[in-house]
Every structure is written in C-alpha cells, then in structure tokens.
C-alpha cells in the first residue's frame with residue numbers, strides 16, 4: 035500500500051529527470067524513477083548502454099569484458115519486481131555456478147569450492163589442504179558474517195549516513211586472544227592481510243582470502259579486515275551466471291527502462307550540469323543542446339562529476355568520506371581465447387590460478403608495475419551464446435593489474451602480459467596451446483578502473499561519496515558513489531537515488 039501511494043503522489047507531480055551515463059547504476063535509478071511517474075531521459079556518450087558491462091564478439095565467439103558473474107541477484111530481482119509485473123527471471127536465465135570456483139595454488143594443490151554451501155566449502159578445504167583448513171576458513175567467514183550483519187543496511191540499503199564516521203570503525207570482530215590483537219574487546223584495526231596471516235596461517239588459505247580483495251581492486255595490505263565480507267557475500271548468496279553473459283543483464287535492465295518509458299540518447303556526452311539559483315536545473319551536451327530538468331542523476335566518477343559542475347566536487351564534508359584516498363585503484367586486463375574442441379564436461383566455470391609470488395604481484399599491481407606472474411581468473415562458461423558451435427569453446431582470462439596512464443599500455447606490454455596470462459592459464463586448461471584458434475588481448479583503458487564495494491573500517495576511507503550532493507537536485511549514482519562498485523552495489527545506488535528523489539532528501543532508506 036505504501037509503495038502504491040508513493041507512486042500515486044508523484045505521478046501528480048511529474049518531474050523531468052536528466053540522467054548522465056547508461057551504466058548499471060544509472061539505468062537502475064532511471065527505471066525506478068520512470069515507474070514513479072517522472073519523465074526520464076538518459077544521455078550516454080557511447081553508442082550503447084551498460085558501461086562496464088560490455089561484450090567482445092568475434093567470429094561467433096562472445097566474451098564479457100567487465101564483471102563476469104553476478105553476486106546478490108536479489109538486487110536485480112527487486113528492481114524488476116518494483117518496475118513491472120514480469121520478474122527478472124522472465125528476462126534473464128540465471129543459473130548458480132557450481133562449483134562456485136576452483137583454485138589452483140603454486141604448490142600444485144587445487145580445490146573446488148561448492149556454491150553457497152558453508153559446510154561443503156569446509157569439507158572441500160579440509161580434503162584439499164589438510165584437516166583444520168576448512169574450520170579456519172569457516173571461522174573467518176563466521177566473523178565476516180558478524181561484520182556483514184552489523185553494516186549491511188548502512189553499506190548497502192540506506193543513503194550514506196551524515197555521521198558516516200561511525201562506519202570508519204571496523205566491524206570485523208577482533209580475535210579475543212592475548213597477543214593477537216591485544217586484550218581489548220573493541221574492534222580490530224587490522225588489515226585483511228594481517229587477519230589472513232594470523233587467522234589462516236596456511237599460505238593457500240591466505241591467497242584464497244586475499245584474492246577476493248584484489249579481484250575487487252583492493253590492496254589486502256591496506257584494506258580493513260571487514261573486506262572479509264567479500265567472500266562471505268559470495269559464499270552465502272551464491273555465484274550466478276546469466277545466460278548470454280553479464281551483458282545480458284545490461285540488456286534486460288535497458289529493456290525494462292525502455293518498457294517503462296525511459297528515453298535514451300546515445301552518442302550524447304554531457305559537458306556541463308546547469309546550476310540555477312543554487313539548484314541543478316539541467317544538462318548541456320557536447321553539441322550545445324541545453325535540456326532543463328528538475329533533477330540530475332550523474333552515473334560518472336566523482337572526478338568527472340567535479341568537472342561538470344561549478345565549484346568542483348559537489349559534496350559537503352557530511353556527504354563524503356574525508357582522508358587520504360585508499361591507494362591507487364587498479365584496472366582489469368582481459369584476454370579472449372577462442373579454442374578448437376568442445377568444452378569438456380565437468381569443467382569449472384571459474385578457476386583462479388594463484389600467483390607463485392604474491393608479494394611481487396601486490397607490489398606491481400599497487401605500485402604501478404606489471405606483475406611477472408599474475409593471478410589469473412579463467413572463465414569457461416557452459417553457454418552456447420559464447421561460441422559458434424559445440425565444437426569450440428570461448429575462454430576469458432582476467433587479471434587485476436595496475437591502472438595504465440592516460441595513454442593506456444604500450445602494444446608490446448599488452449602482448450607480453452597476455453602471453454604471461456595465457457601461460458599461467460595452462461594450469462586450468464589442459465592442451466590450451468594446441469587448442470588455441472586465436473587470442474585477443476583487451477587491455478585496460480585509463481578509465482576502466484575497478485570500483486570496489488564500500489567497506490566499513492579504515493577510518494571511512496573505503497566509503498564512497500553520498501548519493502545526495504551539496505547541490506540540491508543533483509545526485510550521484512553508480513559504482514563510484516555510495517554504496518560502491520560492482521553490479522549489485524551499483525544497482526542498490528540506483529534504488530537509493532530513486533528513493534531520495536521520490537521521498538525527499540531526508541529519506542533514510544526503506545523500512
């Protein structure tokens with residue numbers, strides 16, 4: 035009843051809403067706002083929607099170029115529920131990936147972790163890494179659950195608190211053993227790397243935990259222990275694959291937007307946000323077209339947004355975490371492999387081939403160099419949409435690498451990295467070289483950085499700027515604003531922005 039009355043009130047009060055960018059977060063906001071009765075026009079500088087949810091296609095093969103798996107599908111189920119009658123599953127075939135991941139370690143040990151099964155993961159780790167390994171992992175994830183329970187609402191479902199500083203305390207419970215984190219009962223200030231070393235001990239378990247952080251672009255040596263929520267999230271809510279790849283999620287959200295009357299203008303970069311009488315009043319595109327609007331929703335980075343408004347970054351101290359930025363944000367290198375021969379039955383969808391020199395890898399990724407032996411994620415979906423026929427297989431390799439400068443990586447550096455990644459992927463794909471038809475390196479651009487989800491702890495440095503800004507009528511959405519990056523978190527930012535516009539800036543989140 036409450037939702038219906040909100041819609042009825044706002045239909046009578048239709049506003050024009052200008053959305054900048056057609057990334058996942060912006061489209062999630064657009065669909066919700068259109069259903070609330072507003073006239074929504076999205077301006078996207080590229081020729082298509084989806085932003086990071088891209089796809090590379092060649093000769094009948096298809097590869098995701100952004101995130102390849104979905105965690106927390108509930109975010110998009112909710113979007114579809116709130117914006118129409120047909121559920122997400124009517125637009126998208128989602129399957130659970132089982133095993134969720136296979137891990138290959140430098141000592142030759144390998145383990146397949148079942149999807150969304152804490153007991154199954156415990157048994158698998160015990161079996162592969164020795165008795166007790168599963169319990170140590172499970173204990174860490176149990177503490178991660180406490181951190182998740184303590185911060186799920188403010189970090190996922192509610193606008194950023196004005197007193198966001200309280201989220202700067204790490205919710206990961208201290209291990210109450212003398213000499214470990216001292217005798218205090220307060221929250222730990224340990225980094226994820228310290229917790230991994232002290233609580234997991236086994237280098238393979240350490241690699242397993244830390245690889246979840248690096249996959250999201252976080253330096254485990256700098257990120258607070260609360261980053262343990264990342265594997266907790268995966269292990270608890272599962273790992274899902276949309277048929278057709280993650281691009282199919284962007285297709286579904288775009289189609290939902292269009293059904294609900296959202297208008298899209300492609301090839302329309304916004305150059306300026308009009309601010310009149312202290313309020314956001316519209317946008318100006320590169321061709322000089324001025325469009326008036328009562329609200330502007332910007333799905334771009336804070337740096338880009340600062341360049342679109344007078345006076346720079348549009349946040350008050352209470353809107354945005356202060357303090358030094360949490361170190362360099364890395365990027366993602368993708369390599370597309372077209373293979374002859376069928377994908378063998380029983381192949382893991384995702385295999386992580388861990389580096390044999392973690393210290394060197396972290397130093398390179400977060401210090402600006404190229405890792406000599408990168409941790410490589412090998413993606414082998416069992417999806418006919420990724421290959422010309424069943425006598426071929428599409429394999430995607432990804433590695434987290436240092437962000438290139440504005441000019442991108444030199445061609446020979448790209449090829450050398452692609453070669454090293456292919457070499458390492460051989461540990462997951464037998465006869466890879468013999469089967470290789472062609473390889474295409476898709477290097478990171480200076481803009482394709484990895485925005486991780488917002489995390490509590492670290493003095494608030496891992497939070498993102500609020501969705502509400504100091505300019506009334508201007509909102510930030512998507513992975514670079516609260517509650518951070520990844521398709522699910524960006525989808526939540528869309529829900530929060532729509533909630534603020536529909537209910538007013540004092541709205542504290544749905545009850």
Ligand SMILES: Cc1cc2nc3c(=O)[nH]c(=O)nc-3n(C[C@H](O)[C@H](O)[C@H](O)COP(=O)(O)OP(=O)(O)OC[C@H]3O[C@@H](n4cnc5c(N)ncnc54)[C@H](O)[C@@H]3O)c2cc1C
Nearest residue numbers: 055057058059079085086100101303304512513519520524
């Ligand atoms: C290579 C890569 C790999 C990733 N891998 C993962 C992963 O494995 N796991 C994970 O959780 N997350 C991953 N992410 C992050 C995740 O994809 C995003 O956080 C998520 O898709 C949400 O994106 P967004 O809403 O912030 O919009 P974005 O995808 O950032 O899109 C922003 C859009 O705005 C447009 N735009 C920018 N400026 C303007 C302007 N002035 N005018 C008009 N349009 C403009 C851009 O062209 C773009 O289409 C990855 C991101 C990248 C780039």
